[in-house]
Amino acid sequence: MSTLALDQVSRWFGNVVAVNGITMTIGPGVTGLLGPNGAGKSTLIHLMGGFLPPSAGTVTLDGRPVWQNESIYRVIGLVPEREAMYDFLTGFELVVANAELHGLPEPGAAARRALATVEMTEAADRAVATYSKGMKQRVKMATAVVHDPAVLLLDEPFNGMDPRQRMHLMTLIDDMGREGRTVLFSSHILEEVEQIAGRIEVVVAGRHAASGDFHEIRRLMTDRPHLYLLRSSDDRALAAVLMAEGACDGVRLDPAGGGVHAQAADFTRFARLVPSLARRDGVRLYEVTPADESLESVFSYLVGS
Amino acid sequence: MNSTVIRLTARGLLGRRRAALLLLLPAVLLLLAVVIRLLAGPDQHLTRILLGSFALGTLVPLLGLITGTGVLGPEIDDGSIVYLLAKPISRPAIVRSKLLVALLAVTAFGALPTLLAGLIMSGGAGSLAIGYGVGALVGGAAYCALFLSLSVVTRHAVVVGLLYALIWESVLGGYVPGAQKLSIQQWALSITRGLAGPAVKSAVALPVGGTLLVVLFAGATWYAGRRLRTLVLTSDE
Numbered sequence: 340m341s342t343l344a345l346d347q348v349s350r351w352f353g354n355v356v357a358v359n360g361i362t363m364t365i366g367p368g369v370t371g372l373l374g375p376n377g378a379g380k381s382t383l384i385h386l387m388g389g390f391l392p393p394s395a396g397t398v399t400l401d402g403r404p405v406w407q408n409e410s411i412y413r414v415i416g417l418v419p420e421r422e423a424m425y426d427f428l429t430g431f432e433l434v435v436a437n438a439e440l441h442g443l444p445e446p447g448a449a450a451r452r453a454l455a456t457v458e459m460t461e462a463a464d465r466a467v468a469t470y471s472k473g474m475k476q477r478v479k480m481a482t483a484v485v486h487d488p489a490v491l492l493l494d495e496p497f498n499g500m501d502p503r504q505r506m507h508l509m510t511l512i513d514d515m516g517r518e519g520r521t522v523l524f525s526s527h528i529l530e531e532v533e534q535i536a537g538r539i540e541v542v543v544a545g546r547h548a549a550s551g552d553f554h555e556i557r558r559l560m561t562d563r564p565h566l567y568l569l570r571s572s573d574d575r576a577l578a579a580v581l582m583a584e585g586a587c588d589g590v591r592l593d594p595a596g597g598g599v600h601a602q603a604a605d606f607t608r609f610a611r612l613v614p615s616l617a618r619r620d621g622v623r624l625y626e627v628t629p630a631d632e633s634l635e636s637v638f639s640y641l642v643g644s
Numbered sequence: 645m646n647s648t649v650i651r652l653t654a655r656g657l658l659g660r661r662r663a664a665l666l667l668l669l670p671a672v673l674l675l676l677a678v679v680i681r682l683l684a685g686p687d688q689h690l691t692r693i694l695l696g697s698f699a700l701g702t703l704v705p706l707l708g709l710i711t712g713t714g715v716l717g718p719e720i721d722d723g724s725i726v727y728l729l730a731k732p733i734s735r736p737a738i739v740r741s742k743l744l745v746a747l748l749a750v751t752a753f754g755a756l757p758t759l760l761a762g763l764i765m766s767g768g769a770g771s772l773a774i775g776y777g778v779g780a781l782v783g784g785a786a787y788c789a790l791f792l793s794l795s796v797v798t799r800h801a802v803v804v805g806l807l808y809a810l811i812w813e814s815v816l817g818g819y820v821p822g823a824q825k826l827s828i829q830q831w832a833l834s835i836t837r838g839l840a841g842p843a844v845k846s847a848v849a850l851p852v853g854g855t856l857l858v859v860l861f862a863g864a865t866w867y868a869g870r871r872l873r874t875l876v877l878t879s880d881e
C-alpha cells in the first residue's frame with residue numbers, strides 16, 4: 340500500500356504556470372486524473388514520477404521525496420504518454436530489458452507474465468516498430484507492470500486503443516486497484532474515467548478544480564445551468580411558454596432569427612417540459628442543441644463554482 | 645555499469661543509419677593508406693601527414709561526435725530515455741555504461757584502423773603506428789566524454805560539437821596558437837609525440853596534454869551523470 344502526496348505543488352516554465360498550488364493525496368485504488376487537453380495532467384504525472392522538480396511545494400511517495408530519488412522506481416510503474424520506445428527491439432526483448440533494469444531475478448519469466456497480462460503474448464516476437472498504436476500502449480503497460488509495482492502512473496493509457504482493447508485495459512486497471520495498488524491514470528474523456536475510477540481529481544488550467552467521489556462530481560457537472568439552442572416554427576411563442584411554465588431560468592431570442600437561447604438549471608425538468616409544451620401550443624421543434632456540452636465548459640463551470 | 649544499458653545502447657547505436665558513417669570513415673582511411681603505400685612505398689613523412697590530418701584531425705573527432713552524441717542524445721530527444729530513468733539505477737551508472745559503448749566504438753572504428761593504417765604506410769615502423777593509434781584512442785575517449793555530456797546539456801549537441809571540431813580545432817587552431825592549447829586533438833598529439841618521437845608536432849607538452857585529457861574525460865563523465873540526475877522530462881502538452 341503506497342500513497343503519493345502533493346503538497347501545494349506548483350510548476351512553472353518561464354512565464355507559463357503549468358500547475359498551480361495543487362494539494363492532493365493519491366491512495367490505494369483507482370484514481371482518475373481528469374482534465375481537458377493542456378490542463379497540466381502530464382506535468383502532474385511527471386512531477387509524481389520524479390521526472391520534474393516542483394517549482395514550489397513537495398511531492399512525496401510514502402513520505403519520501405520523489406525528485407532525484409531513484410529508489411522510488413522499485414515501487415512505481417510508469418506508462419508515459421510519448422510513444423517512443425526502443426523500436427528496434429521485439430516486444431519481448433523490450434519487456435525483458437525493463438525487467439533486467441529493475442534487477443528482477445528471472446527477467447524472462449517476469450516478461451512473459453507481464454505480456455500475458457496485457458494479451459500481447461502472440462505479438463511478442465515482432466519488432467516494436469511494427470506495432471499498432473494500441474499494441475504499443477499495451478506493451479508500454481507490460482513494461483510498467485513487469486516488476487509488480489505498488490504504484491502505477493498511467494498517462495493517457497487509452498489513447499489509440501480500439502474498444503475491445505480499451506475494455507480489456509479497463510478490466511486490468513480495475514483489477515489492479517482491487518488488489519490494493521495505487522493506480523492513477525489521466526484522461527480527458529469523461530466516460531473512460533466514469534467506468535473505472537472510484538475517485539477523480541479534476542484539473543483545469545493547472546488548478547485543482549474538484550476532488551472526490553466520481554458520482555458526486557458527475558452530479559455537480561450534470562446539475563450546472565445548461566445552455567441550449569432551440570429552433571422551431573415559432574421561436575417567440577416557444578420562448579414565452581418555456582418561461583411561463585418554468586422550464587428554464589432565462590431565454591434570449593437570437594437577434595438574427597436563428598432560434599431561442601435557453602438556460603436551464605434543472606436539466607431533467609427542461610428535457611421533460613420542452614417537447615410537451617411545444618406540442619401543447621402547436622409549436623414545431625426543428626432542433627434542440629446543447630450549446631455548452633464541451634468538456635472544457637463543464638470544467639470551467641466546476642472551477643467557477 | 646549496467647549490462648542491459650550497454651546492450652540497448654550498442655544495438656541502438658549500431659542500428660541507426662548514421663552508424664554507416666562509423667564504417668565509412670575508417671574504410672576511407674585504410675583505402676588511402678593502401679593506395680599511398682602502393683604508390684609511394686613505406687614513408688614516415690606521409691604517414692605522419694595522413695594520420696595527423698585525417699585520422700586524428702578528422703576521423704577521430706567525427707567518430708567521437710557520432711558516438712558521443714549517439715549513445716544518449718537520441719533517447720533524450722525522442723523521450724525513450726524515460727524507460728532507463730524510471731528504473732532504480734544510478735544516473736552516473738547509466739552514463740558510464742553509455743560511455744563504454746562509445747569508447748568501444750571509437751576503439752574499433754577509430755583507434756584500431758589508425759594503428760592499422762600506420763602499420764601499412766610506415767612499413768611496420770611500430771612506434772609511429774602505435775603512437776597515432778594510442779593518440780586516436782585517448783583523443784577519441786576525450787571527444788566521446790565531451791560530446792556525451794554535451795548531449796545531456798543541449799539538444800543541439802551535434803551542431804555544437806561540429807562547431808568545436810571544425811571551427812575551433814581545425815580553423816582557429818590553424819591560425820591562433822592559443823586556440824591550439826585548448827584542443828583535444830593537440831592533447832592527443834602530445835601523447836603520440838611522446839610515443840612516436842619529436843618528428844610529430846604538438847602544441848602542448850606531454851604532461852600538460854595528458855593531464856588535460858584525464859581532467860576533461862573525468863570531468864565530462866562526472867558532469868554528464870550529474871546533469872542526467874536533474875534531467876527534466878516534459879510532455880508535449
